[in-house]
Amino acid sequence: MVQKEIEIQVYGAEQICASCVNLPSSKETYEWLEAALSRKFPDQQFTVAYIDIFNPQDEQKKKDFSKKVIEEDLFYPVVVIEDEIVGEGNPQLKKIVKEMEKLGYKSGR
Template sequence: MSITIAVYGANKICPSCVNAPSSKETFDWIKAAVSRKYPEFNHIEYKYVDMFKQTNNNNEKKWIDQIQKEDLFYPIIVIDDQFVCEGDPRIKVIYQLIEQKIDSHM
C-alpha cells in the first residue's frame, strides 16, 4: 500500500494568496513535515505538478482544469486522487487523511 501526495500549482504565486508561500515551497514544506511525522512509513510518494506544463496524465489534467477555471486556488493538495485542500494548506488536515489511509490498510 502506498499513498501519493500531489501538490498542483505554479511557480508564480496565486493572485488571491498574497503573502502565501509558492506552490513549490508548499510542496517542499509538506514533504518535509510528512516525512518527519511518519518516518517509519516508507510508502508515501510525493509529486509536484506544475499547472503550466503539458501532461498526458488524465488525472493531472482534471485537477489542472479545475484550477485554471478558477474553481480552486492553487496550490491544491490531493492525496490518492482525493481533494484535501487549496491555497494555504493546514497540515493537520493532511495528517488526518494520511492516518485514515494508513489505518484502513492495517
C-alpha cells in the same frame, strides 16, 4: 497497517495565485509538505508529487485536474490525496495528516 503507498499531489504554479499573495509559493509548500510528512510518518512509504498546472504531466488524470484548478479558480497550491482535495491555498498540515491516518499511516509524533 498501510494498504498501499499513496501519492500526495500538490498542484500549483510558479506564479503565486492572486488571492495568496503573502503565502509561500506552490513549490515552497510542496517542499515544506514533503519534509513535514517525512518527519511525521518516518519509515512509511508515500510520495509527494508537484504538478505544475500550466505544464501538466502526461497522465490524463493529472491533466484533467490541472484544468479544473484553472477553470474553477481554485486557490493553489491544491493538495490532493486519493482524488480528494485536502488543502487549498494555504494547506493545513493537521488536515493532511488526518487524511493519511485515515488511510492507515501511523504518526511518529
